[in-house]
Amino acid sequence: MPTRIKIEDGGYMAPSEDPFTYVADDQDLVQGDLILSLTRFQAEGDRLLSEGRAVGVRLRSDEEVEVLAYDLPRIAVVALEFPKFRDGRPYSNARILRERYGYKGEVRAVGDVLREQAGFMLRCGFDAFEPADGSGAQQWQAATQRFRHVYQRAADGREPAFVERER
């Protein structure tokens, strides 16, 4: 099982036990909290939620978060999949989740997740990561702290340069 790095209170990153099990479409359901594909969530989500489980949805990079708009309040995790690190679509999905829908649940980066992308991911609103390059929480944290300043507003609430300059 991949390690999950999660942002704790105060922005500190730590490895944390993952209460969720990702169940692929061709696998049988298991007990406990689950992450499912969009299709499976749409078919079985209502029932699983009514059993009192926490349920997350894993979106492929060609699926757009707009499809989840009405379900977001009851979804615990949105896992956004990077089929290749080069596929930049999950960054847009993450920002829309946070900035447009005000989603407060976990937004998790899964797939080809590399520490060189950590800073971008954090800025776009991801707060949980399953690194594919073996990097640990400490390296991950370091990778997100390389730049003292940023030039744009994004989903992380950091002040962009043009706001810093007004102070």
Added chain:
Amino acid sequence: MYRYDTIDKAFVADRAAEFREQVGRRLAGEITEDQFKPIRLLNGLYLQLHAYMLRIAIPYGTLTSKKLRKLAWIAKTYDQGYGHFTTRTNLQLHWIKLADAPDILQHLAEVEMHSMQTSGNTIRNVTADPYAGATADELDDPRVWAEAIRQWSTLHPEFSFLPRKFKIAVTAAAKDRAATRVYDIGLAMRRARTGELGFEVMVGGGLGRTPYLGPTIRQFLPSRHLLSYLEAIVRVYNRHGRRDNIWKARIKVLVASLGAEEFARQVEAEWAKGEPERADLPDTELARIRAAFTPAFEVLPARSEALERAKAADPAFARFLRHNVHPHKAPGYAIVDVSLKTPGETPGDMSSAQMEVVADLAERYSLDEVRVNYQQNLLLPHVRLDDLPAVHAALAAAGLATPNIDLVSDIIACPGLDYCALANARAIPVAQHIAKRFADPERAELIGELKIKISGCINACGHHHVGHIGILGVDKKGEEFYQVTLGGSGEEDAALGQMLGPALPADKVTDAIEQMVEVYLRERKSGERFLDTFRRTGVAPFKEAVYADAH
């Protein structure tokens, strides 16, 4: 000229430190070349045929003497004593050692420069009208907006992994010196009837394998909303641009397949959902940037007696004035083109010694500014008329005063197969051969404006599609052949060139150019440039002349 504040300085310093750590991991063998590749490509470092190539960003083509001197020093210290200016106004060093790259980035950071986003599928270095701040025909200094775009696009967290590279050009003048119709986004400033300034927004232009002129998706965007609107455009592209086929991944293909109207509708819908004030710069920040672009011109008479005397005495200087010197908005000043197209030399190449000469001239005579334009020449934008004879003499002594701007030997050429791993054919020797054939300045002047552009492969870095004469290198069973197109333009009368006929072998190219020039001289009517004559007569007489032997 914009100067970095403490925030900008910290940013490039952090970037240099990050890259040093990454190169360290690579040199220590902790990561493979495959893993390192995406990292170096975020810093403009390519692995080419013979060595690493470092592409250094020159935002909106503007340099100071200090920056140019540093580039000269870097080229001398870490490369072979010269650099290559590109059609994107960047500087390429072609003989770099990986172990030196972190030091080079640190030296660049010291003079407020970097190589971020000169490669990779990111928003690339932004370009602008090279006459910005010096020409009378502009509504505003486009560099104010280009600098805003530079900052906004730098390590943009959402847009660092686009389907493909992404280039933005800005002009604020009616005459398009920034080739805005062939950019992913071209921005041309307009004034509304109310007096308000805004941008005409063109999206989906580009050259390469499938050339397009970018359609206008919005006639007038109030300038204060520039960044939020760009964010909407790039988001639509990031989400919907094709990622399955590298040849169809540029935004031009998305715009063409949706149609400009539908693409515009999607952008407007996205823009309407956002909160523009989150991305748009506050007026205070725009004012801060603007203040950096207001040079202090002296009040001078419009006519210089010293200049008139020198012109009458020296025909070579008079010729230089005719071709390389352009009117300035401030009386008593002129814009001076520095030609990097001496016949026989490599277009766009400049030695460290030459860079130092131009840096000195800029400091002494041009309010400390130098510009790079997409024709691969430099400019001294603010030279007093009284100083033109001295500037000309110094340029001539350094081999930089060839009076050929926009003439037949002012050829754009990409590095081609001499350096580039993507090329199918050489471009530089073809340019050199043509330029030498037309080296006689009298003859070049008689021919007048004629823009030849050469690319060594279909990626079109040499802009061949928009050359009055375009030349594209192709590989035919291991031999270099060249396809010729006619009638292209990258300016306000933008057009893509039409095919002349079957590709020509390398040794026939210069002859063909000469034959076409003869047709033009025979057919032209009073006042017509080569392009005008071609547009009137069509391809037939040119084709007939070039392929006569074949019949």
